[in-house]
Amino acid sequence: MPPVESPNTKIRPSSSSINDKGHLVIGGLDTVDLAEQFGTPLWVMDETTITAAVAAYKEGLSAYPDSLVLYAGKAFLCLSMCHLLRRHGIGLDVVSGGELHTACQASFPAENIYLHGNNKSEGEIRQALIAGNVKIVVDSESELSLVASIARQLGRRARILLRLIPGVEPDTHQHIVTGHEESKFGLALTDLFPVVRKIISLDSAVELIGLHSHIGSQSHAMEPYWQMIDILADCFVDLQASFGLRLSQIDVGGGLGIAYNDNDRPTPIYEWAKGIAEHVTSSFQQRCLPLPKLLVEPGRSIAGTAGVTLYRAGHKKRLPSGLTYLFLDGGMADNPRPITYDARYTAAIANRMNAPAPLTPLSLAGRYCESGDIIIKEAFLSAESGDLIAVFGTGAYNLSMASNYNRTGRPACILLSAGKAEIIVERETVDDLLRQDRVPERLLR
Numbered sequence: 001m002p003p004v005e006s007p008n009t010k011i012r013p014s015s016s017s018i019n020d021k022g023h024l025v026i027g028g029l030d031t032v033d034l035a036e037q038f039g040t041p042l043w044v045m046d047e048t049t050i051t052a053a054v055a056a057y058k059e060g061l062s063a064y065p066d067s068l069v070l071y072a073g074k075a076f077l078c079l080s081m082c083h084l085l086r087r088h089g090i091g092l093d094v095v096s097g098g099e100l101h102t103a104c105q106a107s108f109p110a111e112n113i114y115l116h117g118n119n120k121s122e123g124e125i126r127q128a129l130i131a132g133n134v135k136i137v138v139d140s141e142s143e144l145s146l147v148a149s150i151a152r153q154l155g156r157r158a159r160i161l162l163r164l165i166p167g168v169e170p171d172t173h174q175h176i177v178t179g180h181e182e183s184k185f186g187l188a189l190t191d192l193f194p195v196v197r198k199i200i201s202l203d204s205a206v207e208l209i210g211l212h213s214h215i216g217s218q219s220h221a222m223e224p225y226w227q228m229i230d231i232l233a234d235c236f237v238d239l240q241a242s243f244g245l246r247l248s249q250i251d252v253g254g255g256l257g258i259a260y261n262d263n264d265r266p267t268p269i270y271e272w273a274k275g276i277a278e279h280v281t282s283s284f285q286q287r288c289l290p291l292p293k294l295l296v297e298p299g300r301s302i303a304g305t306a307g308v309t310l311y312r313a314g315h316k317k318r319l320p321s322g323l324t325y326l327f328l329d330g331g332m333a334d335n336p337r338p339i340t341y342d343a344r345y346t347a348a349i350a351n352r353m354n355a356p357a358p359l360t361p362l363s364l365a366g367r368y369c370e371s372g373d374i375i376i377k378e379a380f381l382s383a384e385s386g387d388l389i390a391v392f393g394t395g396a397y398n399l400s401m402a403s404n405y406n407r408t409g410r411p412a413c414i415l416l417s418a419g420k421a422e423i424i425v426e427r428e429t430v431d432d433l434l435r436q437d438r439v440p441e442r443l444l445r
C-alpha cells in the first residue's frame, strides 16, 4: 500500500501543525519554544518525516526480489543520522573519508556501504578496504589501477561497481546534472569494454559486481530513469555476451526531487521506487537477463522535507524603491543553495502562522557580506523584526554544505521524535572557530 502522503510532495514535515497560539508545531513541539531553548538559527530535523520517506522507498521496492536503499550521505550526515538509518536497515552511499568514518563510528554495517567519488584518495580507498566489505564505485580507469594495487597490498579483494555516464539528462539545474556526456563523473560508455578487459586481466584483487549511474538531482520526471536503466541493461547484455560476465548489482543512483514550493510536483517516493523496480524488471526480462540486486541512492528525498531552519528576524529596511528587506540571523553560510543554484524556498512566520499574507512581498535576506545572500527574494509574509521565521525543505544540502563564512559558527541541529527534541549537532562557538588556528611564534612578539 502506498503511504497516504509522500513526504517529498509536501513542503512541510509530515508531523507539522499549528497550535492554538498560532505557532508552528513540529513533532508535537512548539517551534517558538524550540527557538527559545536552543537559540537561532536552528536546523530542526523531524524524525517522523525521515522514517516515512525511508518506509515509502522500502514499500515501493518491496515487490522486487532483492533491493537495498542506499541513503546518499552527502545530503545530510552526522552520527545520529547514521544510527537512525542503521536501525532502519538501509545502506549508505558515502563520498569521502569523513562520511565513511562517521558511518563506521556509528557501527554502520560495512557491507551496506558504497564508496563513491570521482577522485578518491589512496587513504580513502584503503579506509574502505580495511573497514570490510565496503563496495567501491570506480569512476575512472586510473582509479581502477589504484584500487587494485591497494587491494593487493592489503591482501584484500575489492568489490567494485563501475560508474557509467549514460548520456541522459534530467530536468534540473545545470550544476546538479551529472549524467550528461561531458560529466566529470564516471566512464564514457565507449570506455566500458577497455576497462572491463583491464579488470579481467588483473588478478583476483578486483571483482566487478555491478554497474552504476546517477543522472542528476532534484529531478521530477521518470523518463530519464527509464532511458538510463535501458542503457545499463544493454551493458549487462554486452558484458555477458563478450566476456561471459554475469553482474549481480545495478545501482540507478538517486535524484528524486522534493517540493520546495507549491508549483513543484515531484513524483511521490513510493511511485518512483515502484516505477524503478518495475522498469528494471521489464528491461532485464526483455533481455532475458536474471534480475540483479537493485540499489537506489536517494538523499534529498529522505532528508530534505524533514528539515526546517528557524531564524530570528532582525532589522527591517525599506528602500526608496519600495523594496523591503527583512534580515535573518543566518543566511548563505547555513543555506548556500539560493546563492549557488538560485534555489527557491517557502517560509512562514512560526510565531504567527495565521497572519494574513500581505499584497506586497518582502525579501528575506541573510546576514552575510554578500549582496546575493538572499534566502527568499519575494516572500509574501507580514513579518516584522523579532518574528521567528521558518524556512522549509532545508534538511538536505544545508548542514552538509554549510560554511563558516564571515567567521560565524554553524547552527545547532536538533532531532525531533515522539515529542522530544535532542541535539544531534552542537552549535559552533567562537572558540570552535579558533580551534584549528595556529600562530607562528614570531607573530606573537
Ligand code: LLP
Binding pocket: 072, 074, 075, 093, 116, 176, 178, 214, 216, 217, 218, 253, 254, 255, 256, 297, 298, 299, 300, 301, 337, 341, 396, 397, 401
Ligand atoms: N548518488 C550519487 C552518485 C550522487 O552524486 C548524488 C547526489 C546522489 C546519489 C543523491 O542525489 P539526491 O537524491 O540527493 O538528489 N548540492 C546540490 C545537490 C548535489 C547532488 C550531488 N549528488 C543541491 O543542493 O541541490
